Amino acid sequence: MFTQPTQAAGTDNSTAGGSQAPGENKPQWYTGSLVSPSGAMTQKGILAWEPYMTYSQPVGYLNSNGSFGPQHPRQKAVTNFTLYKYSLTDSISLQATPAISYRWERGHGTSSGLKFADLPIDLMWRYLDADPKRYIPALSIFAGMAFPTGDYNKLGRAQDGVGAGAYTFRLALTEQSTYTLPGQHELRLRMWSTLRRAVTTAHLHDTTSYGTTAGFRGRAQPGMYGQSGFSLEFGINQKWVLALDLARDWSNGAHIHGTNAVGQKINTISSSSGDWQIAPALEYNWSPRFGVIAGVSTYFAGHNTGFDISPQIAFNSVF
Numbered sequence: 001m002f003t004q005p006t007q008a009a010g011t012d013n014s015t016a017g018g019s020q021a022p023g024e025n026k027p028q029w030y031t032g033s034l035v036s037p038s039g040a041m042t043q044k045g046i047l048a049w050e051p052y053m054t055y056s057q058p059v060g061y062l063n064s065n066g067s068f069g070p071q072h073p074r075q076k077a078v079t080n081f082t083l084y085k086y087s088l089t090d091s092i093s094l095q096a097t098p099a100i101s102y103r104w105e106r107g108h109g110t111s112s113g114l115k116f117a118d119l120p121i122d123l124m125w126r127y128l129d130a131d132p133k134r135y136i137p138a139l140s141i142f143a144g145m146a147f148p149t150g151d152y153n154k155l156g157r158a159q160d161g162v163g164a165g166a167y168t169f170r171l172a173l174t175e176q177s178t179y180t181l182p183g184q185h186e187l188r189l190r191m192w193s194t195l196r197r198a199v200t201t202a203h204l205h206d207t208t209s210y211g212t213t214a215g216f217r218g219r220a221q222p223g224m225y226g227q228s229g230f231s232l233e234f235g236i237n238q239k240w241v242l243a244l245d246l247a248r249d250w251s252n253g254a255h256i257h258g259t260n261a262v263g264q265k266i267n268t269i270s271s272s273s274g275d276w277q278i279a280p281a282l283e284y285n286w287s288p289r290f291g292v293i294a295g296v297s298t299y300f301a302g303h304n305t306g307f308d309i310s311p312q313i314a315f316n317s318v319f
Contacts, residue, residue, distance in 0.1 A: 028178070028186035028235040031291035031316040034279040035245035036190040036231035039140030039174045040126040041087040047319045048085040054078070054312040062302045064271065071306055073105040075159065091126045095144075103159040111159040117150040118163045122170060130177065137177035142194075144170040152202060152209040161209025164222050165202030171195045186235035198222040210256055211270075218258010218266065225251035233283070241283035243293065249302075250274040275302030289318045 031050075032038055041048065055078050061071035079101040087093045099117040104110035122144030130138040150163025172194040179187045202220045204212055210220045229247030236242060253270035260266055281295025294313040299305070 026238050027288070028188070028241070029238055029285035029288050029291065030188060030233055030235075030241055031283045031285055031293045031314070033190070033231040033233055033243040033245045034281050034293065034295050034297055034312060034314075035229060035247050035277070037142070037172060037174055037192050037194070038085075038190075039138055039176055040091055040093040040124040041085065042090060042126070044087050044090050046087045048083065048317070049319070050083045050314055050316045052079075052081040052083075052312055052314040054081065054310050056308050056310045058306050058308050060307040062275070062299070062305050062307055064303055066301060066303045068307065075103055075105045077101050077103045091129075093124050095122045095124060095142075096120070097122075101162060103162075105159065109157055109159065111162075112157055115151055115160060115162045118146045118168070119149045120144060120146040120170060122172075124172075135177075137175045140174045140176075142170065142172035142174070146170060146196070148202070154205050155207040155209070158207060161207075163209060164198065165204075165209070165220070166198040166200045166222050168196050168198045168222070181234075188231075188233040188235075190231045190233075191229070193226070193228040195224065195226040197224045204256070204258060210254060212256070212258075213261070215261020216258055216266070218256065220257075221255040223252030223254050223270075223272070225249070239285050241285070243279075243281040243283055243295065245277070245279040245281075245297070247277050247279075248274070249277065271304045273302070273304035275299045275305045285316075291316045 057076060058071055058074040060068050063069055079099055081097065081099040083097050085093050085095040097120050100114050102111055102114055122142045124140050124142045126138060126140040128139040130136060146168040148163055148165050148167060151160050152163035152165040155161050172192060175191040177189050181187050198221065204210060204216060204218045204220055206214045206216060227247055227249045229245060231245040234242045251273045253272050255269050257267040277297055277299050279295055279297035281293050283291060283293045285291035292315050296309060296311045298309045299307050
């Protein structure tokens with residue numbers, strides 16, 4: 001799971017920046033929810049760094065009808081995902097999100113070591129600043145590319161497949177607004193929608209992340225995929241925040257064509273998939289610039305997708 005966290009003071013992390021709440025009280029501190037992407041930071045020259053640790057535990061499979069069933073084998077994974085974001089101007093930021101993982105399956109071995117995934121790099125622009133008096137939210141747009149740095153081809157082990165093998169265009173729209181509730185509690189709302197589309201094809205040889213086996217030769221066109229959702233963050237007090245994400249993921253099937261080990265022609269499109277996920281979490285911020293969040297994400301509906309439970313923790317810092 002790839003999440004995009006939020007930033008600290010002066011960087012969209014308190015009600016003082018990108019908010020809709022008047023600032024009579026102490027500004028609320030946030031680390032950000034587990035799933036929602038944050039917009040461009042609000043002050044030039046700021047560097048944000050947020051490492052995540054995630055453990056993925058498969059518990060079943062949602063079939064084409066959305067019914068739950070067993071999943072065997074179950075591939076578990078530990079992933080370190082780190083967000084690096086630098087504000088080039090007061091409204092434009094550059095973001096990179098490298099990830100490394102280790103996978104294993106009972107009876108099917110492990111990955112050959114830590115695996116570096118495809119590398120996404122995004123440029124983001126906040127084209128509308130929040131206006132608290134007029135209840136106008138902060139709006140940002142992202143555009144970027146995921147570079148095919150992850151292993152996907154000529155794999156020694158199936159668990160080594162962590163990449164798509166294609167350059168993938170990335171686009172996202174985000175909204176953020178903050179409101180003051182009775183009792184002087186702050187509530188932050190985020191809404192977002194993302195789209196990913198491969199702009200090249202992947203050359204396939206032998207065992208690949210697309211499920212081909214030894215002797216296969218061909219190409220793959222990854223399907224489009226994306227996510228839409230919203231998050232709520234409720235300030236218990238200035239330091240403690242309850243967070244909740246609700247998101248819908250969707251993915252079109254990949255088009256694979258080529259020949260297998262015996263020369264038989266293969267021309268298939270894998271099934272599309274989708275899921276609904278929920279991610280409750282608890283944030284603690286000991287200053288406007290430093291905080292930690294811990295929670296769990298899981299699916300509660302979907303089709304043609306694994307049913308995973310993923311506890312995770314992240315440390316948020318801004319310099």
